[in-house]
Amino acid sequence: MRTGEPLPSVEDVLAALATGLWHWDTASGLVTVDAEAARLLGLPAAPTTLTEAQTRARLHPVDWNEITGVVQLAVAEGTLAEVRVRIMDERGRIVRVVRSRSKPSHDPERGAYVLIGTLQEVTEPTPGTPAGRSAVTGDWRRSREAFLLDAGRALAEARSTAEVLRVAAGLSMPGFTPDGLVVFAVEGDWLTIIGQHGYQPGDEASFAHMPLATKYPAADVVRTGRAVYLSSPEEYRERYPATWPLAEPLGRRSWAFLPLTAGGRMMGAWLAAFSYPVTFTPDERAVLNTVARMLGQALSRAGAAETQRELTEGLQRSMLPSLGPEIPGMAVAARYIPTGGGLQVGGDWYDMIPLPGEDRIALVIGDVQGHDVRAAGLMGQLRIALRAYASEGHRPDAVLSRASRFLHGVTHDAHPADHLPDLRFATCLYAEVDPATGELEVARAGHPDPVIRMADGTVMRRPIAGGLPLGVDPDADYPTTRFTLEPGETMLLCTDGLIETGGHDMESGWRRIRAILEDHDVQDGSGDGEVGLERLADALVQGVHGPSSHYMTGPLTDRREDDIALVLLCRPGDGHGGALAVRPQVRHTLLSVAQDEPERIAEARQHLRELLHDWSSADQVDSAVLLLSEMITNVLVHTDADALVLAEISGEPGGRRLQVKVTDTGDDLPHKRSPGELASSGRGLVLIELLAEAWGVEPRGEGKSIWFALHEPDGQ
Structure with missing residues (x-):
């Protein structure tokens, strides 16, 4: 340039430097570019005006979102907005990388941003770094995005404040990792430190x-x-002469203090300190700002979760009963494990109720539909109602009938939130226990049957007559079943969560529970039946969820599919401390099939199979089941009475005797007939003569009993 010649225009200078100018007004949604900027965007080299959509089409989708974030950050901090942008062609291929620098301003009245800036092609995809720190190797953008993705995932998974702070301490930022981190929290008018890393x-x-x-x-x-x-x-x-003397001895050279916010609320501040100089470029500030936002949200979630856990523990402490005083002649153990979702409270519960006027108790276990606060509230109401009805002296059938009417009334009232009824039901099992004799009177409302572990280790489900779940029909009836818990036997009551958790259905889950019960003898000779019962309760929970140190009332941290409640009742055998001195050589079971319950014939067949689980001859088991079915059917078809079944096994394995007796109150004695080929009945006694080794009919003062016997083959 000769002396005295006029200076070139700014546009000419920028064009000579391959730098384009652009102007963006978010209110109008228009972007104006000069010829060089148009060329860099992959357009003809001529000044033009584009819409935001047209401009966005020329950029990598991720970069457009980054531009908006950087602009807001620059306005908030009063700095330049600097960002690298990938330019795409019509086929979606990256043709070049440009650097955009602008000074944004914000018009609050219009809610718009106005930016005037430059575009310049970046020849080196990896940005330079200040002296004294390592350069970022590889693709700078991919490295930063991978870091933010990993950091976001790790912070999102942290479930407590301590975990969030541990994650924050382990963050390794791309190219400028701080070696000192401090998290400050706001408590009233004070600033406190809740976590730090990298300091002594x-x-x-x-x-x-x-x-x-x-x-x-x-x-x-x-x-x-x-x-x-x-x-x-x-x-x-x-800038901070008053506090510099406090910071100087700590040996850092650069500091970034960022706000921690969540939901528009100021929670505190985050300090990232460096032992080397950092210029805090826009890229670095964007990374720090993003991490601070994620950290604030993670701390907010963790604080809410910790508050929720405290509420959960309080709810559980207030809702779960203790088992109360010891029961003479009995041992009891119970567990409640909440689901892992939400408040970790739900509708499962158990209870033990002293009954008036007698040395008797009631054991209750139930499950209100749902795993939310509403279910927990209904559970609390229902538990109190059951206690009240039991304390009035009602029998089990009356207690459940009244409870069903109560729950139906509560759930059919309008829900205050939407004025619609919140129709829920509950399953329940109520057992009245006489500790002196071991006699139980049980009523069941849609709940799983109890399970009995006999003294010799045989495990069987005990079929109980039942009715509809509570709350479904206010006029439902609940028949009762009586049986005796013999010395050395243990009864398990549980909700379906214990059976079905882990992808099991009722049958496969039952097989899993049965194996655990068979492997754990409550009365193992240790001298303390209660300790053995507690070990069995732990084993049942661990068999479903694995080991844990807190089963009774505290929430567990791993996620569960359903609540679990279980109660174990043991009647110790002869001997000291509940340990059996001699194992009984008789195994028996008693159950009834009513006239209006023909479907329970199938339960009786399965019950006998379980009693014969270790019988050496499978053919004899099939024969016994067939004969039992015939005998019960004859009672239901030819009399107006119910059938009472007693099955008993005596003797040593390899030489045992099975006797099955079916009793009814009918007066007509069975007689042998000769049915024709196409006859549909009349074969009962014929089958008994063919398959049984011995059989007979015993008239009684009122009614009769028909029985058959089989002997286990020796050596099979």
């Missing part, structure tokens, strides 16, 4: 509890909501 014990003492009015970077961040970046000790000393 005691280093944080001067900053641990300071008024928000202090002239300190973290306090400024909380008061203003704007980040503070200090690139050198000189800048720190100049």
Whole structure:
């Protein structure tokens, strides 16, 4: 350029430097570019005006979102907005990378941003780094995005404040990892430290509890909501002379203080300190700002979760009963394990109720539909109602009938939130127990049957007559079943969560529970039946969920599919401390089939199979089941009475005797007939003569009994 010639225009200079100009007004939604900027965007080299949609089509989709974030950050901090952008062609291929620099301004009245800036092609995809720190290797954008993705995932999975702080301490940022981290929280008008990493014990003492009015970077961040970046000790000393003497001995060279917010609420501040100089470029500030937002949200979630856990523990302590005093002649153990979702409370419960006027108790177990607070509330109401009805002296059938009417009334009232009824039901099993004799009177409302572990280790489900779940029909009836818990036997009551958790159905889950019960003898000769019962309760829970140290009332941290409640009742055998001195050589069971319950014939057949689970001859088991079915059917078809079944096994394995007796109150004695080929009945006694080794009919004062016997083959 000759002396005296006019200076070239700004546009000419920028064009010579391959730098384009652009202007973006978000209110109008238009982007104006000069010829060089148009060329860099892959358009003809001529000034033009584009819509935001047309401009966005030329950029990588991720980069457009990044531009909007960087603009907001630059306005908040009063700095330049700098971002690298990938330019795409019509086929979606990256043709070049450009650097955009602009000075954004915000018009609050219009709610719009106005930006004037430059575009310049980047020849090196990897940005340079300040002296004294390692360069970022590889693709800078991919490295940063991978870091933010990993950090976001790790923070999202943290479930407590301590876990969030551990994750924050382990973050390794791409190219400028801090070696000192501090998290400040706001408590009233004070700033406190809730976590730190990279400092020696005691280093944080001067900053641990300071008024928000202090002239300190973290306090400024909380008061203003704007980040503070200090690139050198000189800048720190100049801007914060009062607190610089406290920070100087800690040996850092650069500091970034960022706000921690969640849901628009200021929670505190995050300090990232470096032992080397950091200039805090827009890229670095964007990373720090993103991490601070994720950290604030993670701390908010963790705080809410911890509050929720405290509420859960309080709910459980208030809702779950203790088992009360010891029961003479009996041992009891119970567990409640909540589901892992939500508040970790649900509708499962158990209870033990002293009954009036007698040395009797009632055991109750139930499950209100749902795993939410509503289910927990209904459970509490239902539990209180059952206690009240039991304390009035009602029998089990009356207790459940009244409870069903009560729950039906509660759930059919309008729900206050939407004025619609919240129709829920509950399953329940109520057992009245006489500890002196072991006699139980049981009523069941849609609940799983109890399970009995006999003294010799045989495990059987005990079929109980039942009715509809509570709350379905206010006029439902609940028949009762009586049986005796013999010395050495243990009864399990549980909700379906114990059976079906882990993808099991009722049958496969039952087989799993049966195996656990068979492997754990409550009365193992240790001298303490109660300890053995507690071990069995733990084994049942561990068999479903694995080991845990807190079963009774505290929430567990791993996620569960359903609540679990279980109660174990044991009647110790002869001997001291509940240990059996001699195992009984008789195994028996008793059950009834009513005239209006023909479907229970199938239950009786299965019950006999379970009693014969270790019988050596499978053919004899099939024969016994067939004969039992015939005998019960004859009672239901040819009399107006119910059938009472008694099955008994005596003797040593390999030489045992099975006797099955069916009793009814009918007067007509069975007689042998000769049915024709096409006859549908009349074969009962014929089959008994063919398959049984011995049989007979015993008239009684009122009614009769028909029985058959089989002997186990020796050596099979």
